[in-house]
Amino acid sequence: MxxxxxxxxxxxxxxxxxxxxxxxxxxxxxxxxxxxxxxxxxxxxxxxxxxxxxxxxxxxxxxxxxxxxxxxxxxxxxxxxxxxxxxxxxxxxxxxxxxxxxxxxxxxxxxxxxxxxxxxxxxxxxxxxxxxxxxxxxxxxxxxxxAGFRSAARTVELLEALRVPELDPYVGLLAGQPDSDGLRALFTTWITLPAQALSALVPRVLDGCVTYLATGGDAPREFVAEVRTALQLAEIYPGDAGVLASLLLNRITxxxxxxxxxxxxxxxxxxxxxxxxxxxxxxxxxxxxxxxxxxxxxxxxxxLDFGAPGVPILEADLVGSHEWRYRTPAPEFALSRFELDAGETVSLAPCGPQILLCTSGSATVECGGESIELGQGRSVWLPASDPKLEIRAGDAAVQAFRARLGLDPGDR
Missing domain, CATH: 2.60.120.10 (Jelly Rolls)
Known part of the structure:
Protein backbone atom coordinates (compact mmCIF):
# COMPACT_ATOMS: atom_id res chain seq x y z
CA MET A 1 0.00 0.00 0.00
CA ALA A 147 -25.85 11.70 -23.79
CA GLY A 148 -27.37 9.45 -26.44
CA PHE A 149 -29.81 10.25 -29.22
CA ARG A 150 -33.34 11.11 -28.09
CA SER A 151 -36.15 9.17 -29.72
CA ALA A 152 -36.95 10.45 -33.19
CA ALA A 153 -40.59 11.20 -32.29
CA ARG A 154 -39.61 13.39 -29.32
CA THR A 155 -37.01 15.21 -31.39
CA VAL A 156 -39.65 16.02 -34.02
CA GLU A 157 -41.76 17.53 -31.22
CA LEU A 158 -38.82 19.66 -30.05
CA LEU A 159 -37.96 20.95 -33.52
CA GLU A 160 -41.60 21.72 -34.31
CA ALA A 161 -41.90 23.64 -31.02
CA LEU A 162 -39.18 26.04 -32.16
CA ARG A 163 -41.37 27.14 -35.10
CA VAL A 164 -38.45 27.88 -37.42
CA PRO A 165 -39.48 27.67 -41.09
CA GLU A 166 -35.91 26.92 -42.13
CA LEU A 167 -36.10 23.72 -40.06
CA ASP A 168 -39.14 22.39 -41.93
CA PRO A 169 -37.19 20.24 -44.44
CA TYR A 170 -35.25 18.61 -41.62
CA VAL A 171 -38.35 18.05 -39.51
CA GLY A 172 -39.97 16.47 -42.56
CA LEU A 173 -36.95 14.21 -43.07
CA LEU A 174 -37.13 12.88 -39.51
CA ALA A 175 -40.93 12.75 -39.34
CA GLY A 176 -40.96 10.72 -42.54
CA GLN A 177 -38.49 8.20 -41.07
CA PRO A 178 -38.86 8.39 -37.28
CA ASP A 179 -36.27 5.76 -36.39
CA SER A 180 -32.53 5.27 -36.05
CA ASP A 181 -32.04 5.59 -39.82
CA GLY A 182 -33.85 8.92 -39.78
CA LEU A 183 -31.67 10.15 -36.91
CA ARG A 184 -28.56 9.06 -38.78
CA ALA A 185 -29.72 10.89 -41.92
CA LEU A 186 -30.50 14.11 -40.06
CA PHE A 187 -27.29 14.09 -37.98
CA THR A 188 -25.22 13.35 -41.08
CA THR A 189 -26.92 16.16 -43.00
CA TRP A 190 -26.28 18.69 -40.26
CA ILE A 191 -22.69 17.74 -39.49
CA THR A 192 -21.76 17.90 -43.19
CA LEU A 193 -23.58 21.16 -44.04
CA PRO A 194 -21.41 23.56 -46.08
CA ALA A 195 -20.22 26.56 -44.09
CA GLN A 196 -22.51 28.94 -45.96
CA ALA A 197 -25.60 26.83 -45.29
CA LEU A 198 -24.62 26.33 -41.65
CA SER A 199 -24.08 30.06 -41.10
CA ALA A 200 -27.57 30.71 -42.49
CA LEU A 201 -29.38 27.98 -40.52
CA VAL A 202 -27.84 28.28 -37.05
CA PRO A 203 -28.88 31.91 -36.39
CA ARG A 204 -32.49 31.11 -37.41
CA VAL A 205 -32.53 28.15 -35.02
CA LEU A 206 -31.12 30.29 -32.22
CA ASP A 207 -33.79 32.93 -32.87
CA GLY A 208 -36.37 30.16 -32.51
CA CYS A 209 -34.79 29.10 -29.22
CA VAL A 210 -34.96 32.65 -27.85
CA THR A 211 -38.60 33.00 -28.92
CA TYR A 212 -39.46 29.63 -27.38
CA LEU A 213 -38.08 30.73 -24.01
CA ALA A 214 -39.68 34.19 -24.18
CA THR A 215 -43.23 33.33 -25.24
CA GLY A 216 -44.16 30.34 -23.15
CA GLY A 217 -46.73 32.12 -20.99
CA ASP A 218 -48.47 29.79 -18.55
CA ALA A 219 -48.34 26.79 -20.89
CA PRO A 220 -45.93 24.00 -19.88
CA ARG A 221 -42.75 23.98 -21.92
CA GLU A 222 -41.07 20.60 -22.14
CA PHE A 223 -37.77 21.51 -23.76
CA VAL A 224 -36.47 24.47 -21.77
CA ALA A 225 -33.24 22.73 -20.70
CA GLU A 226 -32.50 21.55 -24.25
CA VAL A 227 -33.14 24.98 -25.75
CA ARG A 228 -31.07 26.82 -23.13
CA THR A 229 -28.22 24.38 -23.69
CA ALA A 230 -28.21 25.08 -27.45
CA LEU A 231 -28.05 28.83 -26.77
CA GLN A 232 -25.22 28.39 -24.26
CA LEU A 233 -23.24 26.20 -26.64
CA ALA A 234 -23.70 28.71 -29.45
CA GLU A 235 -22.11 31.44 -27.31
CA ILE A 236 -18.98 29.32 -26.84
CA TYR A 237 -18.89 27.71 -30.31
CA PRO A 238 -20.65 30.10 -32.71
CA GLY A 239 -21.50 28.56 -36.05
CA ASP A 240 -20.56 25.03 -34.94
CA ALA A 241 -22.66 22.16 -36.30
CA GLY A 242 -22.49 20.65 -32.80
CA VAL A 243 -25.00 23.29 -31.67
CA LEU A 244 -27.58 21.74 -33.99
CA ALA A 245 -26.52 18.21 -33.02
CA SER A 246 -27.10 19.02 -29.35
CA LEU A 247 -30.83 19.29 -30.10
CA LEU A 248 -30.85 15.60 -31.04
CA LEU A 249 -29.44 14.35 -27.72
CA ASN A 250 -30.88 13.56 -24.30
CA ARG A 251 -30.32 16.39 -21.82
CA ILE A 252 -29.44 14.82 -18.46
CA THR A 253 -28.96 16.19 -14.95
CA LEU A 304 -22.00 6.02 -33.68
CA ASP A 305 -24.98 4.02 -32.41
CA PHE A 306 -28.20 5.77 -33.43
CA GLY A 307 -30.47 2.96 -32.27
CA ALA A 308 -29.37 2.55 -28.66
CA PRO A 309 -32.10 2.89 -26.02
CA GLY A 310 -32.17 5.95 -23.76
CA VAL A 311 -29.32 6.45 -21.31
CA PRO A 312 -30.66 5.69 -17.84
CA ILE A 313 -29.42 7.46 -14.73
CA LEU A 314 -27.51 4.89 -12.69
CA GLU A 315 -28.25 4.59 -8.98
CA ALA A 316 -25.81 2.69 -6.76
CA ASP A 317 -26.91 -0.45 -4.92
CA LEU A 318 -26.17 -0.86 -1.22
CA VAL A 319 -24.12 -4.09 -0.98
CA GLY A 320 -22.86 -3.80 2.60
CA SER A 321 -23.22 -1.66 5.65
CA HIS A 322 -21.17 1.14 4.08
CA GLU A 323 -20.67 0.30 0.38
CA TRP A 324 -22.73 1.43 -2.64
CA ARG A 325 -21.83 -0.29 -5.89
CA TYR A 326 -22.34 1.08 -9.42
CA ARG A 327 -23.14 -1.89 -11.65
CA THR A 328 -21.94 -1.77 -15.26
CA PRO A 329 -21.09 -4.45 -17.86
CA ALA A 330 -17.49 -3.22 -18.23
CA PRO A 331 -14.92 -5.96 -17.51
CA GLU A 332 -12.09 -3.45 -17.06
CA PHE A 333 -13.44 -1.60 -14.03
CA ALA A 334 -15.86 -1.45 -11.12
CA LEU A 335 -16.60 1.53 -8.89
CA SER A 336 -17.96 1.64 -5.34
CA ARG A 337 -18.77 4.53 -3.01
CA PHE A 338 -18.21 4.28 0.74
CA GLU A 339 -20.02 6.42 3.30
CA LEU A 340 -18.87 6.25 6.93
CA ASP A 341 -19.96 8.32 9.89
CA ALA A 342 -17.36 9.59 12.36
CA GLY A 343 -15.48 6.72 13.98
CA GLU A 344 -17.03 3.97 11.84
CA THR A 345 -14.90 1.22 10.28
CA VAL A 346 -15.24 -1.03 7.26
CA SER A 347 -13.05 -4.03 6.33
CA LEU A 348 -12.47 -4.99 2.69
CA ALA A 349 -11.21 -8.36 1.45
CA PRO A 350 -8.42 -8.51 -1.18
CA CYS A 351 -9.81 -8.18 -4.72
CA GLY A 352 -6.88 -7.43 -7.01
CA PRO A 353 -5.33 -4.01 -7.62
CA GLN A 354 -7.32 -1.11 -6.15
CA ILE A 355 -7.25 2.66 -5.86
CA LEU A 356 -9.00 4.43 -2.97
CA LEU A 357 -9.85 8.13 -3.33
CA CYS A 358 -11.27 10.22 -0.49
CA THR A 359 -13.69 12.94 -1.60
CA SER A 360 -14.80 14.29 1.81
CA GLY A 361 -13.64 13.98 5.41
CA SER A 362 -10.56 11.99 6.38
CA ALA A 363 -9.87 8.37 7.25
CA THR A 364 -7.10 6.01 8.26
CA VAL A 365 -6.41 3.15 5.86
CA GLU A 366 -4.69 0.12 7.40
CA CYS A 367 -3.29 -2.79 5.40
CA GLY A 368 -0.68 -5.41 6.33
CA GLY A 369 0.38 -3.60 9.48
CA GLU A 370 0.82 -0.26 7.69
CA SER A 371 -1.43 2.77 7.93
CA ILE A 372 -1.91 5.88 5.80
CA GLU A 373 -3.94 8.97 6.69
CA LEU A 374 -6.27 9.55 3.76
CA GLY A 375 -7.47 13.16 3.66
CA GLN A 376 -9.88 14.78 1.26
CA GLY A 377 -8.55 14.67 -2.30
CA ARG A 378 -5.94 12.04 -1.37
CA SER A 379 -5.61 8.53 -2.74
CA VAL A 380 -3.78 5.26 -2.13
CA TRP A 381 -2.61 2.44 -4.39
CA LEU A 382 -3.17 -1.11 -3.20
CA PRO A 383 -1.51 -3.82 -5.33
CA ALA A 384 -2.99 -7.28 -5.80
CA SER A 385 -0.47 -8.76 -3.36
CA ASP A 386 -1.76 -6.71 -0.41
CA PRO A 387 -3.93 -8.43 2.22
CA LYS A 388 -7.32 -7.18 3.40
CA LEU A 389 -7.60 -3.52 4.36
CA GLU A 390 -9.57 -1.48 6.86
CA ILE A 391 -10.92 2.04 6.47
CA ARG A 392 -11.61 3.93 9.69
CA ALA A 393 -13.33 7.32 9.62
CA GLY A 394 -11.90 10.20 11.59
CA ASP A 395 -13.84 12.79 13.57
CA ALA A 396 -16.27 13.54 10.75
CA ALA A 397 -18.21 11.66 8.09
CA VAL A 398 -16.15 10.24 5.22
CA GLN A 399 -16.90 9.63 1.56
CA ALA A 400 -14.46 7.58 -0.49
CA PHE A 401 -14.51 5.79 -3.83
CA ARG A 402 -12.86 2.49 -4.67
CA ALA A 403 -11.74 1.62 -8.21
CA ARG A 404 -11.04 -2.04 -8.95
CA LEU A 405 -11.30 -4.57 -11.74
CA GLY A 406 -14.67 -5.40 -13.27
CA LEU A 407 -16.94 -7.68 -11.28
CA ASP A 408 -18.03 -11.18 -12.18
CA PRO A 409 -21.17 -11.14 -14.36
CA GLY A 410 -23.35 -12.30 -11.46
CA ASP A 411 -22.22 -9.33 -9.32
CA ARG A 412 -22.60 -6.58 -11.93
Whole structure:
Protein backbone atom coordinates (compact mmCIF):
# COMPACT_ATOMS: atom_id res chain seq x y z
CA MET A 1 0.00 0.00 0.00
CA UNK A 2 1.35 3.41 -0.97
CA UNK A 3 0.11 6.96 -1.18
CA UNK A 4 -0.77 7.95 -4.75
CA UNK A 5 -0.39 11.42 -6.24
CA UNK A 6 -2.71 12.20 -9.16
CA UNK A 7 -1.57 13.93 -12.35
CA UNK A 8 -3.29 17.26 -13.06
CA UNK A 9 -4.51 17.77 -16.63
CA UNK A 10 -5.08 21.38 -17.69
CA UNK A 11 -7.66 21.89 -20.44
CA UNK A 12 -9.48 25.10 -21.34
CA UNK A 13 -12.86 23.72 -20.18
CA UNK A 14 -11.60 22.99 -16.66
CA UNK A 15 -12.15 24.82 -13.38
CA UNK A 16 -9.71 27.02 -11.47
CA UNK A 17 -11.40 26.22 -8.16
CA UNK A 18 -13.14 22.80 -8.04
CA UNK A 19 -10.22 20.37 -7.96
CA UNK A 20 -7.96 22.76 -6.06
CA UNK A 21 -10.61 23.23 -3.36
CA UNK A 22 -11.24 19.50 -3.01
CA UNK A 23 -7.51 18.87 -2.65
CA UNK A 24 -6.99 21.71 -0.17
CA UNK A 25 -4.83 23.85 -2.44
CA UNK A 26 -4.85 27.61 -2.97
CA UNK A 27 -7.62 28.90 -5.22
CA UNK A 28 -7.87 30.01 -7.90
CA UNK A 29 -5.29 27.73 -9.54
CA UNK A 30 -2.85 29.20 -12.05
CA UNK A 31 -4.51 27.33 -14.92
CA UNK A 32 -7.86 25.64 -15.48
CA UNK A 33 -7.68 22.18 -13.91
CA UNK A 34 -9.94 19.84 -15.86
CA UNK A 35 -8.94 16.38 -14.65
CA UNK A 36 -6.85 14.69 -11.99
CA UNK A 37 -5.68 11.28 -13.24
CA UNK A 38 -5.21 8.38 -10.82
CA UNK A 39 -3.86 5.56 -12.94
CA UNK A 40 -1.09 4.29 -15.16
CA UNK A 41 -1.97 5.82 -18.52
CA UNK A 42 1.23 6.43 -20.52
CA UNK A 43 0.16 9.99 -21.31
CA UNK A 44 0.29 11.03 -17.63
CA UNK A 45 0.69 8.32 -14.98
CA UNK A 46 0.05 9.00 -11.31
CA UNK A 47 3.00 8.76 -8.94
CA UNK A 48 3.40 6.35 -6.05
CA UNK A 49 5.26 7.61 -2.98
CA UNK A 50 7.63 4.81 -2.02
CA UNK A 51 9.02 3.92 1.42
CA UNK A 52 11.79 6.50 0.99
CA UNK A 53 9.18 9.20 0.19
CA UNK A 54 10.39 9.35 -3.41
CA UNK A 55 7.73 9.70 -6.14
CA UNK A 56 7.76 6.80 -8.62
CA UNK A 57 5.60 6.56 -11.73
CA UNK A 58 2.84 4.01 -11.22
CA UNK A 59 3.49 2.92 -14.79
CA UNK A 60 7.12 2.15 -13.92
CA UNK A 61 6.08 0.33 -10.75
CA UNK A 62 3.76 -1.93 -12.75
CA UNK A 63 6.47 -2.59 -15.34
CA UNK A 64 8.89 -3.77 -12.64
CA UNK A 65 6.67 -6.59 -11.35
CA UNK A 66 3.27 -6.96 -13.08
CA UNK A 67 2.22 -10.17 -11.24
CA UNK A 68 2.81 -8.68 -7.78
CA UNK A 69 1.12 -5.40 -8.60
CA UNK A 70 -1.74 -6.64 -10.78
CA UNK A 71 -2.05 -10.37 -10.08
CA UNK A 72 -1.37 -13.27 -12.43
CA UNK A 73 -5.00 -13.55 -13.56
CA UNK A 74 -5.17 -9.86 -14.51
CA UNK A 75 -1.89 -10.05 -16.45
CA UNK A 76 -3.13 -13.12 -18.29
CA UNK A 77 -6.43 -11.45 -19.18
CA UNK A 78 -5.43 -7.84 -19.92
CA UNK A 79 -1.66 -7.95 -20.24
CA UNK A 80 0.86 -6.20 -17.94
CA UNK A 81 -1.11 -2.96 -17.62
CA UNK A 82 -3.72 -1.52 -15.31
CA UNK A 83 -6.99 -1.95 -17.24
CA UNK A 84 -8.75 1.12 -15.77
CA UNK A 85 -8.15 4.84 -15.32
CA UNK A 86 -9.75 6.76 -12.42
CA UNK A 87 -10.23 10.53 -12.67
CA UNK A 88 -11.57 13.55 -10.88
CA UNK A 89 -13.28 15.67 -13.54
CA UNK A 90 -14.27 19.34 -13.20
CA UNK A 91 -16.09 20.89 -16.16
CA UNK A 92 -16.52 24.64 -15.97
CA UNK A 93 -17.40 24.75 -19.68
CA UNK A 94 -18.72 22.07 -22.05
CA UNK A 95 -16.50 19.33 -23.39
CA UNK A 96 -16.57 18.40 -27.06
CA UNK A 97 -19.27 16.18 -28.54
CA UNK A 98 -17.61 12.77 -28.67
CA UNK A 99 -18.01 9.02 -28.90
CA UNK A 100 -15.78 6.02 -28.31
CA UNK A 101 -15.31 2.93 -30.48
CA UNK A 102 -16.09 -0.68 -29.62
CA UNK A 103 -13.22 -3.07 -28.95
CA UNK A 104 -13.40 -4.43 -32.51
CA UNK A 105 -13.58 -0.96 -34.05
CA UNK A 106 -10.64 0.26 -31.96
CA UNK A 107 -8.46 -2.72 -32.90
CA UNK A 108 -9.26 -2.32 -36.61
CA UNK A 109 -8.84 1.46 -36.57
CA UNK A 110 -5.53 1.30 -34.70
CA UNK A 111 -4.14 -1.31 -37.10
CA UNK A 112 -5.30 0.74 -40.10
CA UNK A 113 -3.64 3.97 -38.90
CA UNK A 114 -0.47 2.09 -37.96
CA UNK A 115 -0.32 0.61 -41.47
CA UNK A 116 -0.79 4.10 -42.94
CA UNK A 117 2.06 5.42 -40.80
CA UNK A 118 0.02 8.11 -39.03
CA UNK A 119 2.17 9.26 -36.08
CA UNK A 120 0.68 8.57 -32.63
CA UNK A 121 0.97 12.25 -31.73
CA UNK A 122 -0.59 13.49 -34.97
CA UNK A 123 -3.54 15.86 -34.57
CA UNK A 124 -5.48 13.80 -37.13
CA UNK A 125 -4.85 10.45 -35.44
CA UNK A 126 -8.12 8.84 -34.25
CA UNK A 127 -6.83 5.67 -32.59
CA UNK A 128 -3.90 5.99 -30.21
CA UNK A 129 -4.32 2.46 -28.86
CA UNK A 130 -6.23 -0.69 -29.88
CA UNK A 131 -8.66 -0.59 -26.93
CA UNK A 132 -12.24 0.44 -26.35
CA UNK A 133 -13.23 3.05 -23.76
CA UNK A 134 -16.47 2.40 -21.87
CA UNK A 135 -16.81 4.93 -19.06
CA UNK A 136 -18.80 5.75 -15.95
CA UNK A 137 -19.16 9.20 -14.41
CA UNK A 138 -20.59 9.70 -10.90
CA UNK A 139 -21.62 13.20 -9.84
CA UNK A 140 -19.98 14.88 -6.85
CA UNK A 141 -21.93 18.06 -7.52
CA UNK A 142 -24.96 18.69 -9.71
CA UNK A 143 -23.71 17.44 -13.08
CA UNK A 144 -25.10 18.37 -16.50
CA UNK A 145 -24.60 16.30 -19.66
CA UNK A 146 -25.83 15.44 -23.14
CA ALA A 147 -25.85 11.70 -23.79
CA GLY A 148 -27.37 9.45 -26.44
CA PHE A 149 -29.81 10.25 -29.22
CA ARG A 150 -33.34 11.11 -28.09
CA SER A 151 -36.15 9.17 -29.72
CA ALA A 152 -36.95 10.45 -33.19
CA ALA A 153 -40.59 11.20 -32.29
CA ARG A 154 -39.61 13.39 -29.32
CA THR A 155 -37.01 15.21 -31.39
CA VAL A 156 -39.65 16.02 -34.02
CA GLU A 157 -41.76 17.53 -31.22
CA LEU A 158 -38.82 19.66 -30.05
CA LEU A 159 -37.96 20.95 -33.52
CA GLU A 160 -41.60 21.72 -34.31
CA ALA A 161 -41.90 23.64 -31.02
CA LEU A 162 -39.18 26.04 -32.16
CA ARG A 163 -41.37 27.14 -35.10
CA VAL A 164 -38.45 27.88 -37.42
CA PRO A 165 -39.48 27.67 -41.09
CA GLU A 166 -35.91 26.92 -42.13
CA LEU A 167 -36.10 23.72 -40.06
CA ASP A 168 -39.14 22.39 -41.93
CA PRO A 169 -37.19 20.24 -44.44
CA TYR A 170 -35.25 18.61 -41.62
CA VAL A 171 -38.35 18.05 -39.51
CA GLY A 172 -39.97 16.47 -42.56
CA LEU A 173 -36.95 14.21 -43.07
CA LEU A 174 -37.13 12.88 -39.51
CA ALA A 175 -40.93 12.75 -39.34
CA GLY A 176 -40.96 10.72 -42.54
CA GLN A 177 -38.49 8.20 -41.07
CA PRO A 178 -38.86 8.39 -37.28
CA ASP A 179 -36.27 5.76 -36.39
CA SER A 180 -32.53 5.27 -36.05
CA ASP A 181 -32.04 5.59 -39.82
CA GLY A 182 -33.85 8.92 -39.78
CA LEU A 183 -31.67 10.15 -36.91
CA ARG A 184 -28.56 9.06 -38.78
CA ALA A 185 -29.72 10.89 -41.92
CA LEU A 186 -30.50 14.11 -40.06
CA PHE A 187 -27.29 14.09 -37.98
CA THR A 188 -25.22 13.35 -41.08
CA THR A 189 -26.92 16.16 -43.00
CA TRP A 190 -26.28 18.69 -40.26
CA ILE A 191 -22.69 17.74 -39.49
CA THR A 192 -21.76 17.90 -43.19
CA LEU A 193 -23.58 21.16 -44.04
CA PRO A 194 -21.41 23.56 -46.08
CA ALA A 195 -20.22 26.56 -44.09
CA GLN A 196 -22.51 28.94 -45.96
CA ALA A 197 -25.60 26.83 -45.29
CA LEU A 198 -24.62 26.33 -41.65
CA SER A 199 -24.08 30.06 -41.10
CA ALA A 200 -27.57 30.71 -42.49
CA LEU A 201 -29.38 27.98 -40.52
CA VAL A 202 -27.84 28.28 -37.05
CA PRO A 203 -28.88 31.91 -36.39
CA ARG A 204 -32.49 31.11 -37.41
CA VAL A 205 -32.53 28.15 -35.02
CA LEU A 206 -31.12 30.29 -32.22
CA ASP A 207 -33.79 32.93 -32.87
CA GLY A 208 -36.37 30.16 -32.51
CA CYS A 209 -34.79 29.10 -29.22
CA VAL A 210 -34.96 32.65 -27.85
CA THR A 211 -38.60 33.00 -28.92
CA TYR A 212 -39.46 29.63 -27.38
CA LEU A 213 -38.08 30.73 -24.01
CA ALA A 214 -39.68 34.19 -24.18
CA THR A 215 -43.23 33.33 -25.24
CA GLY A 216 -44.16 30.34 -23.15
CA GLY A 217 -46.73 32.12 -20.99
CA ASP A 218 -48.47 29.79 -18.55
CA ALA A 219 -48.34 26.79 -20.89
CA PRO A 220 -45.93 24.00 -19.88
CA ARG A 221 -42.75 23.98 -21.92
CA GLU A 222 -41.07 20.60 -22.14
CA PHE A 223 -37.77 21.51 -23.76
CA VAL A 224 -36.47 24.47 -21.77
CA ALA A 225 -33.24 22.73 -20.70
CA GLU A 226 -32.50 21.55 -24.25
CA VAL A 227 -33.14 24.98 -25.75
CA ARG A 228 -31.07 26.82 -23.13
CA THR A 229 -28.22 24.38 -23.69
CA ALA A 230 -28.21 25.08 -27.45
CA LEU A 231 -28.05 28.83 -26.77
CA GLN A 232 -25.22 28.39 -24.26
CA LEU A 233 -23.24 26.20 -26.64
CA ALA A 234 -23.70 28.71 -29.45
CA GLU A 235 -22.11 31.44 -27.31
CA ILE A 236 -18.98 29.32 -26.84
CA TYR A 237 -18.89 27.71 -30.31
CA PRO A 238 -20.65 30.10 -32.71
CA GLY A 239 -21.50 28.56 -36.05
CA ASP A 240 -20.56 25.03 -34.94
CA ALA A 241 -22.66 22.16 -36.30
CA GLY A 242 -22.49 20.65 -32.80
CA VAL A 243 -25.00 23.29 -31.67
CA LEU A 244 -27.58 21.74 -33.99
CA ALA A 245 -26.52 18.21 -33.02
CA SER A 246 -27.10 19.02 -29.35
CA LEU A 247 -30.83 19.29 -30.10
CA LEU A 248 -30.85 15.60 -31.04
CA LEU A 249 -29.44 14.35 -27.72
CA ASN A 250 -30.88 13.56 -24.30
CA ARG A 251 -30.32 16.39 -21.82
CA ILE A 252 -29.44 14.82 -18.46
CA THR A 253 -28.96 16.19 -14.95
CA UNK A 254 -27.24 14.06 -12.31
CA UNK A 255 -27.57 14.79 -8.62
CA UNK A 256 -24.61 13.93 -6.33
CA UNK A 257 -24.20 10.17 -6.12
CA UNK A 258 -25.98 9.42 -9.39
CA UNK A 259 -24.05 7.97 -12.32
CA UNK A 260 -24.07 7.71 -16.09
CA UNK A 261 -22.59 4.73 -17.93
CA UNK A 262 -21.57 5.30 -21.54
CA UNK A 263 -20.79 2.38 -23.82
CA UNK A 264 -19.34 2.35 -27.32
CA UNK A 265 -21.05 4.50 -29.94
CA UNK A 266 -22.79 6.83 -27.50
CA UNK A 267 -22.51 10.46 -28.61
CA UNK A 268 -22.17 12.63 -25.51
CA UNK A 269 -20.81 15.84 -24.02
CA UNK A 270 -20.32 16.75 -20.37
CA UNK A 271 -21.55 20.30 -19.85
CA UNK A 272 -20.88 21.37 -16.28
CA UNK A 273 -20.11 19.95 -12.87
CA UNK A 274 -17.66 17.85 -10.91
CA UNK A 275 -17.56 14.08 -10.82
CA UNK A 276 -15.62 10.87 -10.43
CA UNK A 277 -14.93 9.20 -13.76
CA UNK A 278 -13.65 5.70 -14.37
CA UNK A 279 -12.98 4.15 -17.75
CA UNK A 280 -11.08 1.50 -19.60
CA UNK A 281 -7.47 2.62 -19.95
CA UNK A 282 -7.73 4.04 -23.46
CA UNK A 283 -7.41 7.40 -25.19
CA UNK A 284 -9.58 6.75 -28.27
CA UNK A 285 -12.01 9.63 -28.94
CA UNK A 286 -14.00 10.42 -32.09
CA UNK A 287 -15.21 14.02 -31.93
CA UNK A 288 -18.40 15.38 -33.45
CA UNK A 289 -18.25 19.12 -32.82
CA UNK A 290 -18.00 21.81 -30.12
CA UNK A 291 -14.23 21.72 -30.45
CA UNK A 292 -11.40 23.24 -32.50
CA UNK A 293 -9.81 19.76 -32.65
CA UNK A 294 -9.92 17.28 -35.50
CA UNK A 295 -13.38 15.98 -36.49
CA UNK A 296 -13.30 12.91 -38.74
CA UNK A 297 -16.93 12.71 -39.89
CA UNK A 298 -16.76 9.38 -41.79
CA UNK A 299 -15.01 7.65 -38.88
CA UNK A 300 -17.41 9.15 -36.34
CA UNK A 301 -20.39 7.93 -38.34
CA UNK A 302 -18.82 4.47 -38.47
CA UNK A 303 -18.82 4.17 -34.66
CA LEU A 304 -22.00 6.02 -33.68
CA ASP A 305 -24.98 4.02 -32.41
CA PHE A 306 -28.20 5.77 -33.43
CA GLY A 307 -30.47 2.96 -32.27
CA ALA A 308 -29.37 2.55 -28.66
CA PRO A 309 -32.10 2.89 -26.02
CA GLY A 310 -32.17 5.95 -23.76
CA VAL A 311 -29.32 6.45 -21.31
CA PRO A 312 -30.66 5.69 -17.84
CA ILE A 313 -29.42 7.46 -14.73
CA LEU A 314 -27.51 4.89 -12.69
CA GLU A 315 -28.25 4.59 -8.98
CA ALA A 316 -25.81 2.69 -6.76
CA ASP A 317 -26.91 -0.45 -4.92
CA LEU A 318 -26.17 -0.86 -1.22
CA VAL A 319 -24.12 -4.09 -0.98
CA GLY A 320 -22.86 -3.80 2.60
CA SER A 321 -23.22 -1.66 5.65
CA HIS A 322 -21.17 1.14 4.08
CA GLU A 323 -20.67 0.30 0.38
CA TRP A 324 -22.73 1.43 -2.64
CA ARG A 325 -21.83 -0.29 -5.89
CA TYR A 326 -22.34 1.08 -9.42
CA ARG A 327 -23.14 -1.89 -11.65
CA THR A 328 -21.94 -1.77 -15.26
CA PRO A 329 -21.09 -4.45 -17.86
CA ALA A 330 -17.49 -3.22 -18.23
CA PRO A 331 -14.92 -5.96 -17.51
CA GLU A 332 -12.09 -3.45 -17.06
CA PHE A 333 -13.44 -1.60 -14.03
CA ALA A 334 -15.86 -1.45 -11.12
CA LEU A 335 -16.60 1.53 -8.89
CA SER A 336 -17.96 1.64 -5.34
CA ARG A 337 -18.77 4.53 -3.01
CA PHE A 338 -18.21 4.28 0.74
CA GLU A 339 -20.02 6.42 3.30
CA LEU A 340 -18.87 6.25 6.93
CA ASP A 341 -19.96 8.32 9.89
CA ALA A 342 -17.36 9.59 12.36
CA GLY A 343 -15.48 6.72 13.98
CA GLU A 344 -17.03 3.97 11.84
CA THR A 345 -14.90 1.22 10.28
CA VAL A 346 -15.24 -1.03 7.26
CA SER A 347 -13.05 -4.03 6.33
CA LEU A 348 -12.47 -4.99 2.69
CA ALA A 349 -11.21 -8.36 1.45
CA PRO A 350 -8.42 -8.51 -1.18
CA CYS A 351 -9.81 -8.18 -4.72
CA GLY A 352 -6.88 -7.43 -7.01
CA PRO A 353 -5.33 -4.01 -7.62
CA GLN A 354 -7.32 -1.11 -6.15
CA ILE A 355 -7.25 2.66 -5.86
CA LEU A 356 -9.00 4.43 -2.97
CA LEU A 357 -9.85 8.13 -3.33
CA CYS A 358 -11.27 10.22 -0.49
CA THR A 359 -13.69 12.94 -1.60
CA SER A 360 -14.80 14.29 1.81
CA GLY A 361 -13.64 13.98 5.41
CA SER A 362 -10.56 11.99 6.38
CA ALA A 363 -9.87 8.37 7.25
CA THR A 364 -7.10 6.01 8.26
CA VAL A 365 -6.41 3.15 5.86
CA GLU A 366 -4.69 0.12 7.40
CA CYS A 367 -3.29 -2.79 5.40
CA GLY A 368 -0.68 -5.41 6.33
CA GLY A 369 0.38 -3.60 9.48
CA GLU A 370 0.82 -0.26 7.69
CA SER A 371 -1.43 2.77 7.93
CA ILE A 372 -1.91 5.88 5.80
CA GLU A 373 -3.94 8.97 6.69
CA LEU A 374 -6.27 9.55 3.76
CA GLY A 375 -7.47 13.16 3.66
CA GLN A 376 -9.88 14.78 1.26
CA GLY A 377 -8.55 14.67 -2.30
CA ARG A 378 -5.94 12.04 -1.37
CA SER A 379 -5.61 8.53 -2.74
CA VAL A 380 -3.78 5.26 -2.13
CA TRP A 381 -2.61 2.44 -4.39
CA LEU A 382 -3.17 -1.11 -3.20
CA PRO A 383 -1.51 -3.82 -5.33
CA ALA A 384 -2.99 -7.28 -5.80
CA SER A 385 -0.47 -8.76 -3.36
CA ASP A 386 -1.76 -6.71 -0.41
CA PRO A 387 -3.93 -8.43 2.22
CA LYS A 388 -7.32 -7.18 3.40
CA LEU A 389 -7.60 -3.52 4.36
CA GLU A 390 -9.57 -1.48 6.86
CA ILE A 391 -10.92 2.04 6.47
CA ARG A 392 -11.61 3.93 9.69
CA ALA A 393 -13.33 7.32 9.62
CA GLY A 394 -11.90 10.20 11.59
CA ASP A 395 -13.84 12.79 13.57
CA ALA A 396 -16.27 13.54 10.75
CA ALA A 397 -18.21 11.66 8.09
CA VAL A 398 -16.15 10.24 5.22
CA GLN A 399 -16.90 9.63 1.56
CA ALA A 400 -14.46 7.58 -0.49
CA PHE A 401 -14.51 5.79 -3.83
CA ARG A 402 -12.86 2.49 -4.67
CA ALA A 403 -11.74 1.62 -8.21
CA ARG A 404 -11.04 -2.04 -8.95
CA LEU A 405 -11.30 -4.57 -11.74
CA GLY A 406 -14.67 -5.40 -13.27
CA LEU A 407 -16.94 -7.68 -11.28
CA ASP A 408 -18.03 -11.18 -12.18
CA PRO A 409 -21.17 -11.14 -14.36
CA GLY A 410 -23.35 -12.30 -11.46
CA ASP A 411 -22.22 -9.33 -9.32
CA ARG A 412 -22.60 -6.58 -11.93
Missing amino acids: HRLEGAVRSYAWGSRTAIATLCGRTVPSDHPEAELWFGAHPADPARVIDDDHVPVSLLDLLDEDPPAQLGDDIVERFGPRLPFLLKLLAAEEPLSLQAHPSAAQAAEGYAREEALGVPLDSSVRNYRDPNHKPELVVALTRFEAL LEPGQGLYLDAGNLHAYLHGMGIEIMANSDNVLRGGLTPKHVDVPELLRV
